[in-house]
Amino acid sequence: MLHFSRTVEIEWGDCDASGLMHTERYFALFDGNLWRMLEQILERPMRHVLDTFGASGFPTVDLRGNFPVRSTLGDILEIETTITALRRSSFDVSHRARKGDELHAEGFDTRVWVRRSGEDPTRIEAHPLPTPLVDSFREGRTIRQ
Amino acid sequence: MLHFSRTVEIEWGDCDASGLMHTERYFALFDGNLWRMLEQILERPMRHVLDTFGASGFPTVDLRGNFPVRSTLGDILEIETTITALRRSSFDVSHRARKGDELHAEGFDTRVWVRRSGEDPTRIEAHPLPTPLVDSFREGRTIRQ
Amino acid sequence: MLHFSRTVEIEWGDCDASGLMHTERYFALFDGNLWRMLEQILERPMRHVLDTFGASGFPTVDLRGNFPVRSTLGDILEIETTITALRRSSFDVSHRARKGDELHAEGFDTRVWVRRSGEDPTRIEAHPLPTPLVDSFREGRTIRQ
Amino acid sequence: MLHFSRTVEIEWGDCDASGLMHTERYFALFDGNLWRMLEQILERPMRHVLDTFGASGFPTVDLRGNFPVRSTLGDILEIETTITALRRSSFDVSHRARKGDELHAEGFDTRVWVRRSGEDPTRIEAHPLPTPLVDSFREGRTIRQ
Numbered sequence: 001m002l003h004f005s006r007t008v009e010i011e012w013g014d015c016d017a018s019g020l021m022h023t024e025r026y027f028a029l030f031d032g033n034l035w036r037m038l039e040q041i042l043e044r045p046m047r048h049v050l051d052t053f054g055a056s057g058f059p060t061v062d063l064r065g066n067f068p069v070r071s072t073l074g075d076i077l078e079i080e081t082t083i084t085a086l087r088r089s090s091f092d093v094s095h096r097a098r099k100g101d102e103l104h105a106e107g108f109d110t111r112v113w114v115r116r117s118g119e120d121p122t123r124i125e126a127h128p129l130p131t132p133l134v135d136s137f138r139e140g141r142t143i144r145q
Numbered sequence: 146m147l148h149f150s151r152t153v154e155i156e157w158g159d160c161d162a163s164g165l166m167h168t169e170r171y172f173a174l175f176d177g178n179l180w181r182m183l184e185q186i187l188e189r190p191m192r193h194v195l196d197t198f199g200a201s202g203f204p205t206v207d208l209r210g211n212f213p214v215r216s217t218l219g220d221i222l223e224i225e226t227t228i229t230a231l232r233r234s235s236f237d238v239s240h241r242a243r244k245g246d247e248l249h250a251e252g253f254d255t256r257v258w259v260r261r262s263g264e265d266p267t268r269i270e271a272h273p274l275p276t277p278l279v280d281s282f283r284e285g286r287t288i289r290q
Numbered sequence: 291m292l293h294f295s296r297t298v299e300i301e302w303g304d305c306d307a308s309g310l311m312h313t314e315r316y317f318a319l320f321d322g323n324l325w326r327m328l329e330q331i332l333e334r335p336m337r338h339v340l341d342t343f344g345a346s347g348f349p350t351v352d353l354r355g356n357f358p359v360r361s362t363l364g365d366i367l368e369i370e371t372t373i374t375a376l377r378r379s380s381f382d383v384s385h386r387a388r389k390g391d392e393l394h395a396e397g398f399d400t401r402v403w404v405r406r407s408g409e410d411p412t413r414i415e416a417h418p419l420p421t422p423l424v425d426s427f428r429e430g431r432t433i434r435q
Numbered sequence: 436m437l438h439f440s441r442t443v444e445i446e447w448g449d450c451d452a453s454g455l456m457h458t459e460r461y462f463a464l465f466d467g468n469l470w471r472m473l474e475q476i477l478e479r480p481m482r483h484v485l486d487t488f489g490a491s492g493f494p495t496v497d498l499r500g501n502f503p504v505r506s507t508l509g510d511i512l513e514i515e516t517t518i519t520a521l522r523r524s525s526f527d528v529s530h531r532a533r534k535g536d537e538l539h540a541e542g543f544d545t546r547v548w549v550r551r552s553g554e555d556p557t558r559i560e561a562h563p564l565p566t567p568l569v570d571s572f573r574e575g576r577t578i579r580q
Contacts, residue, residue, distance in 0.1 A: 006442075007470075009480075010481075011466075011467050011470060012467075012470050012481075012580055013463050013466060014465065028448050031446075031447065031448060032446050032447075034450065035446060035447050036444075039509070045507050045509040046444070046445075046446075046447075046509030047508040047509040057466070060569065072482055073481050074474070074480040074481030074482040074483075075480040075482075111470075
């Protein structure tokens with residue numbers, strides 16, 4: 001299924017007081033990959049990714065990660081994201097952060113495609129994945145940014 | 146084993162563009178609980194938690210989470226943390242974020258107690274958990290902040 | 291005019307790789323104060339502060355700060371915020387972060403009260419400050435949280 | 436004097452609940468520029484920027500900013516940084532964030548070059564700017580990343 005990768009440099013603001021990268025930052029980088037992936041396959045600016053389909057987001061409902069080697073300031077990481085499963089209104093996505101051949105972090109998350117509730121707009125509810133999105137996710141394509 | 150809880154209010158800066166709390170923020174709140182727990186049981190300021198034992202941190206090597214209800218601006222959450230397993234140089238810790246009786250998030254992480262390597266100070270290496278820490282973690286005590 | 295203060299403890303996640311507090315974090319703490327101030331004077335949950343008046347935010351358009359002493363992990367800071375000027379659709383607010391008698395940071399920002407544009411909802415436009423807000427800002431009251 | 440620029444895309448995680456970019460994020464982007472500038476002129480990885488000169492950081496002691504247009508999700512911004520003044524142990528730097536010809540943010544900060552105190556390593560103290568750094572800052576060069 002669809003695969004996306006980009007290169008990032010670990011910044012001062014990504015690191016904690018011991019000079020190692022914050023655990024949370026890996027998830028922010030992984031999330032950034034998913035957004036860029038959607039931007040690319042829908043061929044429209046990031047800000048129109050959601051409103052094209054009347055969605056309000058694709059929050060994480062389940063998440064796992066492991067961090068064999070902690071990244072540090074200035075590390076050049078390859079951040080890779082792959083769609084791994086598709087369901088009616090949710091999908092699974094896996095991520096890796098590598099420094100060359102050295103695996104620094106892996107993540108696995110389940111995302112739900114949501115809309116604001118018609119009855120109570122302060123609530124969100126799951127909504128079927130748009131067909132064009134499903135079709136693109138199913139492609140064997142690799143996007144390199 | 147040791148249990149800790151505190152109350153937090155979800156702020157504007159904790160929320161994303163759909164008005165829901167960032168997934169990463171739950172982990173930052175959980176981490177804040179663990180630090181406060183150490184501060185309380187060691188009875189010394191947070192900044193001396195590490196240097197008391199010559200440690201440089203206790204990074205996460207493995208992590209899981211699930212997020213059944215997403216928190217929003219102004220939610221008053223009870224953040225609870227419990228030590229669940231102790232090993233030679235690592236420990237497991239579980240966390241919950243509740244709004245009243247409604248479970249918003251659960252987290253489970255494995256932390257490793259690390260020191261800077263004597264041979265290469267840019268590297269960290271696992272180190273046995275200090276005995277006073279193990280003893281306190283084993284207590285059935287509940288700390289409420 | 292209206293004055294608000296609260297006490298915060300500097301966390302691991304607030305500090306950078308040199309162990310000192312991130313400059314940006316002072317502004318996040320100052321912003322948190324302003325939100326809590328609004329919550330208190332309007333006597334409604336934070337999430338209804340904006341929709342009560344049909345506002346979409348109160349972004350900073352101008353900002354100054356100075357940081358004579360950098361805070362570190364575990365510092366207990368008193369964060370103080372005072373309304374200093376009121377105009378038709380904007381206001382000035384000043385902030386201080388103190389550790390006991392030691393001044394760590396001062397901030398001064400100008401905020402504009404904004405609504406989504408009726409013509410183009412992706413744009414925001416300045417809107418007159420709601421009268422109840424102006425009245426509360428003018429009070430000589432001190433709120434201590 | 437030395438000038439540096441790079442292009443960034445505003446991400447979901449950079450935006451607040453009104454869909455606009457967080458004020459603090461501009462400063463994080465500006466700070467990232469300064470680090471990249473140092474990395475380039477010293478021709479060594481970011482992690483060795485400080486230890487090459489025995490420094491522990493270059494914290495902001497004074498800062499101003501103005502934000503005429505607030506950036507939103509997916510905006511492609513040009514982030515520009517210029518050294519504007521050099522003193523014995525501090526320097527001034529100015530920054531701009533532009534979306535095409537539209538100015539979104541300006542920042543001006545004063546940085547101090549610091550080392551850990553020999554007497555009390557938990558304290559930092561100002562230290563003269565290293566000569567190679569001063570020489571590079573004085574160049575009329577533009578670095579485009």
